[in-house]
Amino acid sequence: MRYLTAGESHGPQLTTIIEGLPSLLPVTAEKINYDLKRRQGGHGRGRRMQIETDTVEIVSGVRHGQTLGSPVALVVTNDDWKHWTKIMGAAELPEDIDPSEIKRQISRPRPGHADLVGGMKYGHRDLRNVLERSSARETTVRVAVGSVAKALLNELGISIVSHVTEIVGIKADSSLLEGKTADEIRAIIENDPCYCIDPEASAKMVTAIDEAKKAGDSIGGVVEVIVEGLPAGIGSYVHYDRKLDAKLASAMLSINAFKGVEFGIGFEMARKKGSEVHDEILWDEEKGYTRATNRLGGLEGGMTTGMPIVVRGVMKPIPTLYKPLQSVDIETKEPFKASVERSDSCAVPAASIVAEHVIAWEIANAIVEQFHSDQLPQLKAQLDEMRQYTKEY
Template identity: 50%
Template sequence: MLRWLTAGESHGPELLALLEGVPAGVPISITEIQADLARRKLGYGRGGRMKFEQDEITLSSGIRHGYTIGSPVGIRIQNTEWPKWTEVMSPEPVGDEVFETGRGRRLTRPRPGHADLVGMQKYGFDEARPALERASARETAARVALGAVAKKLLAELGVRTVSHTVAIGDVHVPEDASWPVADDVEYLDTDPVRCLDAETSAAMVAKIDETRHNGDTIGGVTEVLVYGLPPGIGSYVHWDRRLDSRLAGALMSIQAIKSVEIGDGLETTRRPGSQAHDPLYAVDGKIHRAADRAGGIEGGMTTGTVLRARVGMKPIATVPHALHTVDVSTGENATAFHQRSDVCAVPASGVVAEAMTALVIANSLLEKFGGDSLEEVRRNIRGYLDAIPATLQTSDELVDPSDLDLDTLDDESMGDSRSEWKV
């Protein structure tokens, strides 16, 4: 099983990331991790910080000569802006003069929508700086770095991920739009909002421009798709082993994420049962599904079809037209302090969601198959799939029932199942 931890503050000297449980033999290069960190900065509507904030990484442990060695993988992400913050974020005591002007000024006007006020209440701070430094989305850089390792492990096992933007504000992709595949990642990363549909992408860019002009921020929805998963990852036997439960918790933990949907999610709740699920058909000796409304998960377990998870990101809470707040040092009404902010970070949230999805799936996959080396995990997966009886073998390909010859289904063959539900 995988375990991961991150540490570090937004303006501290570095972020630390630790991933335990990676099998030996997974090829890892610093270039690949760096590339994913660069993807995290993508997207139209980002603020100036993305332009000068460099992610200089060091692989501190767990990798030798380009391959994991079974010990914990340690990654350091240095903050190139640290020299400007050495006094404000010093681990050693500093003089009161540091807090009188500039960066060190005490932040006593908490920003609505952030962790500022509640963090001060919970941990006994008299200003917001200690809370916002750790609560900042800067921490997601460490998650993306660890996710890059998890994605590499999954890729070696034939599992690939892709994320894309499906909505920004009230602009969304058409309901019948095609799902992106893993080979579309390069195209998506060159699109300004990481949207597969060019017409929708242009409308999203216009929406962001309109929001910027209004001095506001805007949220949206991204979707992660995972291809190549075997059936049976996760379990129905306990709440905390259900894969959809784990995914929901991990994705909801991303800063500013307010909703998670698996498959068709809320849309499924608006449908009658006859149109909400994925019928099964026997085709060429295998069981096929006619749709993937469930998003590749049934009963808390992967079905072997495409896994789909959507995350909804709220508008960034640091609004240029500062929101009303209270100065906790005086008890008087005030406007919130304003720091650098993005107009929209939805495209980048998909990259972070990819990382968290990969970590959760890799963990559940290793929980199911185990193995101290990559090759051992491969053998265990092959053995499991080969042991599934022929009558239970499934395909990841969806079928159109209208293309099938279903004349053999008569009332007698379906009678028992129908009569059970008669009133």
């Protein structure tokens, strides 16, 4: 499968086309909208998030609630486009308009954003031409794409959930996850303002977010995605670019502001001995092969082991601050204190939703590529066979 996205932050719409989905997969706007709403939630979002409610329109590839096998196109309209048509319109400027009169031009790049280098790369002097696309607004349609992927995973008995494990050094108690399924975790975090499993930590996170906001500063954190119900053997060790963990790492790092990724106990492996890291292999008649632990996060040799995938990503604090940073005007070359374009003080909860959806896509894609996936029924049957086969191996 593959997908492309298009759309500027203040353009008329965000668009995505997904190619390669199996036919006969149930897909509805309602389910996608639910995920879009979760992306807009979480404590710490600015005003814009509260006034906009993103909803998707399915304009191709789905008929009467099921995929056709043909490409699926999704559109999320920008409600405030009417205020931006002159500023962002595709049409040529009328000849009697002086380009310098266009409103909201930007010549002052913000540190931590794509502004400066993007302007250099594409030859823009109005840095709006960069930030309209580099904005995390684009992740709206990536969530929509992931929501379709989740619909597929759901049909295949695979569950996925994300949660926030750390904000500005405040860590959730991971022991609270023990024994909980993905669905149980989701039920808990859905009602938490920080999408966090640990109410105590969450309360501290809320305070920290509010304080950061008051101080005109921003804070980052760590999100974790858990994928359950996978058969063993997705991905492959035979060639370096077919390893599933490499693909998941790439997906995580492709999210705006993400700067690191780790699987299982992750960087802790640098502090432990082999006998404390690897997961012993067990077998019994009923379940087949299992693992005593899951410190490797469900992946060995670039392949799923059948244990849950556990992957975390770190998000840097949002680079747009009220407390300004030093930068340089590209026209005057004068130093200035960087301006504010938007005002979230912490986007980690929202980003956890993005992470869930980009990981969902990669997992779904790996499955569709590996199996016969013209139609959902064929795919389902094969996953079942694979589970049975690996159990009996």
